[in-house]
Amino acid sequence: MDPTTDNAGQTGDPGNARAALEALRAEIAKAVVGQDAAVTGLVVALLCRGHVLLEGVPGVAKTLLVRALAAATELDTKRVQFTPDLMPSDVTGSLVYDARTAEFSFQPGPAFTNLLLADEINRTPPKTQSSLLEAMEERQVTVDGTPRPLPEPFLVAATQNPVEYEGTYPLPEAQLDRFLLKLTVPLPSRQDEIDVLTRHASGFDPRDLHAAGVRPVASAADLEAARTEVAKTTISPEITAYVVDICRATRDSPSLTLGVSPRGATALLSTSRAWAWLTGRDYVTPDDVKALALPTLRHRVQLRPEAEMEGVTADSVINAILAHVPVPR
Numbered sequence: 001m002d003p004t005t006d007n008a009g010q011t012g013d014p015g016n017a018r019a020a021l022e023a024l025r026a027e028i029a030k031a032v033v034g035q036d037a038a039v040t041g042l043v044v045a046l047l048c049r050g051h052v053l054l055e056g057v058p059g060v061a062k063t064l065l066v067r068a069l070a071a072a073t074e075l076d077t078k079r080v081q082f083t084p085d086l087m088p089s090d091v092t093g094s095l096v097y098d099a100r101t102a103e104f105s106f107q108p109g110p111a112f113t114n115l116l117l118a119d120e121i122n123r124t125p126p127k128t129q130s131s132l133l134e135a136m137e138e139r140q141v142t143v144d145g146t147p148r149p150l151p152e153p154f155l156v157a158a159t160q161n162p163v164e165y166e167g168t169y170p171l172p173e174a175q176l177d178r179f180l181l182k183l184t185v186p187l188p189s190r191q192d193e194i195d196v197l198t199r200h201a202s203g204f205d206p207r208d209l210h211a212a213g214v215r216p217v218a219s220a221a222d223l224e225a226a227r228t229e230v231a232k233t234t235i236s237p238e239i240t241a242y243v244v245d246i247c248r249a250t251r252d253s254p255s256l257t258l259g260v261s262p263r264g265a266t267a268l269l270s271t272s273r274a275w276a277w278l279t280g281r282d283y284v285t286p287d288d289v290k291a292l293a294l295p296t297l298r299h300r301v302q303l304r305p306e307a308e309m310e311g312v313t314a315d316s317v318i319n320a321i322l323a324h325v326p327v328p329r
Helices: 003-010 014-028 036-048 062-071 131-138 190-201 220-231 237-251 262-278 286-297 305-309 314-324
Strands: 052-055 077-081 093-098 103-108 115-119 140-143 146-149 155-160 181-184 256-258
Touching: 014 036, 014 062, 014 220, 014 262, 036 052, 036 062, 036 155, 036 181, 036 220, 036 262, 036 286, 052 062, 062 077, 062 115, 062 155, 093 140, 103 146, 131 140, 131 155, 181 286, 220 262, 237 262, 237 286, 237 314, 262 286, 286 314
Parallel strands: 052 155, 052 181, 077 115, 115 155
Antiparallel strands: 093 103, 140 146
C-alpha cells in the first residue's frame, strides 16, 4: 500500500489506524536518518496526548525531527525559538488595544496550534519556561483572567541542549514532570552519518521537506481512531503492579534524591500501552514496560550529587531497578 495515496480515503478508520501510524514513522525517516527510537517516541506521545522533550547536542536533527513529524501529519504547527529575552506573552498571546474600536482584543500566541515546536526551551529563563505549564497540563492558557482552550490535539515538542552547555537554564522539576517522554538524540553512527552526507550531496534541503518527498500520511482523525484502539488494549493487574513496583523502587534508591511520582507511574502505564498496540498486540507485556521505562522515567528522577560525581546516570539507576524488580509471569 502506498500511504501517500491510499490513506486519505481511509481517514479515521480504526482498521487502518495502525497502518497510518506505521506510515508516519516511515515518512519521517525520509528526512531523518538513524533516529528510530526518537521517531517512535514521538508517535507514542501522539497516541498518549503527551508532550516530548528532545535532548541532544546541536546539529543532531532535533528540530528537523519535529518539523518532519509536522510535515507527515495534517496538523497545524508553529515554532518558537526560545531566547533569554522571550516573554511569556510571546508564547501564550496577549491583549492588544484596537484604536478603531477603542477595545482590547486577544491576539493568540503560537501556543494556539496542534504541534508546538519549542526550540531550545532551556535557553530562556524560568519565568518564560513556566508559561507553558498551564498549556501543557490544562491544555488552555489564561490571559487577563480569562481561560482560553487550546486546539485538540495539542502537543509540545521541546528541544534542549545538555544542561552543562553555556547559556542554559535547567528546567524546573514541575515542568519536567509534564513531559510524557524525554528522548535523547545521540550522534549518528558512522554509516548513518555517511548516509546523511550522501543525501545532502544529492541535493537534500532540510528546509524544504516537501521536495524531500515528505507527505501527510496521518490526520487528526487517524490519531483519534488510533487512540480509541489503544484504549482497548488490555492491562492485567500484574502489569499494573509491576509498573508501581518499578516506580516505588526509584523512591528507595540510594542514588536518588527524587523518585518517580504517581503521575510518572501513570505515564509509564500509558506509554507501555501505546507501544503494545503499535507492535500489534491488544495486551501489555512486561517487555513493553521495560521498553518505555527509560524515556518515560529518566527526567522524573533526580540524582544525588555524590552519585553524579561517581558517574552514575538516571538511565543506569533505572536499568538497575529494572534488573532487580521481579517480573510478573
